[in-house]
Amino acid sequence: MNTKKNLVKVFTTFGVAALSVSATGLVANADMVYTVQSGDTLSSISYKFAKDNSLINEIAKDNNLSDISQLHVGQKLLIKGNGEISSMDDQKTSSDENKDAKTPELSSSEQAAKEWIAQHESGGSYTAQNGVHYGRYQLDLAYLGGDLSPEHQEEVAKQYMQNRYGSWQAAQAHWIANGWW
Structure with a gap:
């Protein structure tokens, strides 16, 4: 059963990752750290985010x-959700690994x-790890794109x-029915 759960998480992670990419190829309003993989070029990285070579010079x-x-x-590039790319020196880091980042616009039942x-998923820990799943919501490491903040x-x-x-309530109902979200 655990293998089935992990396989479903992997497949749903990749499916949702594809859905979260906007028309320009950038994740909406989310910064991410891109880790250079074997075979990557500036052209291929630009294509991943802009679907063309327009970001080569900016990168x-x-x-x-x-x-x-x-x-x-293994080289790291910070990709900003607004399409801007900056060096890792500009990346903000959090020293409080266990802070409870609540979304104020959620109703009390959603929260x-x-x-x-x-x-x-994790006992509320932002640093919990179980295989390829990481953090407070046990998201796939690949889905987090190297940014574990x-x-x-x-x-x-x-x-x-x-x-x-x-x-969140529908996600919770799914978790209750299936043991994962």
């Missing part, structure tokens, strides 16, 4: 790349369902919930 300039043909596996999921986890969880369930 090179904003990340102080002196040779645009030299990328290194309660969200908290219920977090408690059942609590703020990013909250944003990705919110997008996942909206795309898959439409509400």
Whole structure:
């Protein structure tokens, strides 16, 4: 049963990841850290985010790349949700790993369902890890794109919930019925 749960999580993660990409290829209003993979070029990275080569010069300039043909596996690039790319020096980090980032616009019942999921997935911890699942909502590491900050986890969880369930209460009902969300 656990294998089935993990396979379903992987498949739904990739499906929702595809749904969360906007027309320009950027995740709406969410910064992410892109980790250079084997075979990546500035052109292929630009294509992943803009579906064309329009970001090549911006990526090179904003990340102080002196040779645009030299990328290194594991190199990090911060991709801003507004389409701007900046160096890792500009990335904000959180020193409070266990802060409770609540969304004020949620009703009390939605907030309660969200908290219920977090408690059942990770005990509320932003650093909990179970295989390829990480953080407060046990999101797939690939889905988090290298940014493990609590703020990013909250944003990705919110997008996942909206795309898959439409509400935290519906996500909670699914969790109760299936043992995962």
